[in-house]
Amino acid sequence: AQTVTQSQPEMSVQEAETVTLSCTYDTSENNYYLFWYKQPPSRQMILVIRQEAYKQQNATENRFSVNFQKAAKSFSLKISDSQLGDTAMYFCASVSGSARQLTFGSGTQLTVLP
Amino acid sequence: NAGVTQTPKFRVLKTGQSMTLLCAQDMNHEYMYWYRQDPGMGLRLIHYSVGEGTTAKGEVPDGYNVSRLKKQNFLLGLESAAPSQTSVYFCASSYPFWVSGTEAFFGQGTRLTVV
Numbered sequence: 256a257q258t259v260t261q262s263q264p265e266m267s268v269q270e271a272e273t274v275t276l277s278c279t280y281d282t283s284e285n286n287y288y289l290f291w292y293k294q295p296p297s298r299q300m301i302l303v304i305r306q307e308a309y310k311q312q313n314a315t316e317n318r319f320s321v322n323f324q325k326a327a328k329s330f331s332l333k334i335s336d337s338q339l340g341d342t343a344m345y346f347c348a349s350v351s352g353s354a355r356q357l358t359f360g361s362g363t364q365l366t367v368l369p
Numbered sequence: 370n371a372g373v374t375q376t377p378k379f380r381v382l383k384t385g386q387s388m389t390l391l392c393a394q395d396m397n398h399e400y401m402y403w404y405r406q407d408p409g410m411g412l413r414l415i416h417y418s419v420g421e422g423t424t425a426k427g428e429v430p431d432g433y434n435v436s437r438l439k440k441q442n443f444l445l446g447l448e449s450a451a452p453s454q455t456s457v458y459f460c461a462s463s464y465p466f467w468v469s470g471t472e473a474f475f476g477q478g479t480r481l482t483v484v
Contacts (some may be wrong), residue, residue, distance in 0.1 A: 264409070288466050290473075300459065300475035316404060350466045355400060355419050356427060357461070357473055361411040 257282050259349050261360035268337045269368050271312065273321075276332045276363045278347030285309075287351040289323070289324045289330045294342040294362075303345070371395050375460050375476035382483045390479055392443040392460030400463045401443040402427075402473070403435060405456040406465040411458060418443055419465075450483045457481070 258281045268274035280289065291303040295297055306314045306323050313321050318338075322331045330349075347360040373394045382388055392401065399420050404412040404427075414427030416435040416456075424435045432454060434446045447454060457480050463473040 261411075286467075298457070298478045300461070305472060319413045355425075355465075356414055356417060357402065357463075357466075358414070359404075359412040361409060 257287075257349050257351060257358040258342045258357070259347050259358050259360035261347055261363050263363045264361070265364045265366070266321045267366040267368055268334075270337055270339060271335060272337055273335045274337055274365065276345050276347075276365065278332070278335075278360055280328050280330060280347070280349045282328070282349065282351050284351040287349055289321075290348040290350075291319070291321070291330075291332045291359075292348060292359075293341075294344045294346065295340075300346075304332065334365075339367050339369060341365060342367045373460055373462055373474050374461045375458075377479060377480050378477065379480050380482070382447075382481065384450060384452060384483060386450050387446070387448050388453075388481075390449065390458055390460075390481075392445070392462075392476060394441055394443075394460075394462040394474070396462060396474065397440070398462035398464055398474075399440075400465065400473075401437065402461040403433070403443065403445045404459045404461065404462075405429065405454075405477070406459060407456050415445065415458075431438040450481075450484045455481060455483045 268340045287308045289306045318335045402417045403415040418437040421440040461473045464471040477482040
């Protein structure tokens, strides 16, 4: 069974600063996929970034990037130049190649302060 | 662009009542999921389906049933609601995850309160 752990229930960052959200996961498979989803107060789940385990290069999407450490089973999200609109709950998630279940962590509530 | 649509958006039930949540997707996705979201616990998988006519249990299936008679629809049923089922329910759909660039798309959620 897969497990995903987010050890930071809440974080805050000043506008325009950089913040890193932590995530660790556990899987026995070599082929898997990792995701960060954002849930603003509207409750809508929005994909932020996706990483395929067989790709060594860290994924980036504009101000969002990941630090994927496969050996350590770590998948952290870095948000650069934080904006007020980044205030949201952030969920880390994983799915393995053979499993069909997308497993989520408990989430990190990020608040961007003006 | 409808994507994933859940009905209803809000519902209040009395203990012991039954109800069905409907999820519809128009993206021709094979996989569909039902999650519940509770404070501090993230999203937990209730049931999922990898194709029309197939369903499987997730992490927290007790007290729920599902059906997928049509590829585009995934129904979640509560036969006898309990206060512990008060939660926000999310439906999601996706292609198989090994399809390059795929992601799970989510509905807007259903807030269910059982009194």
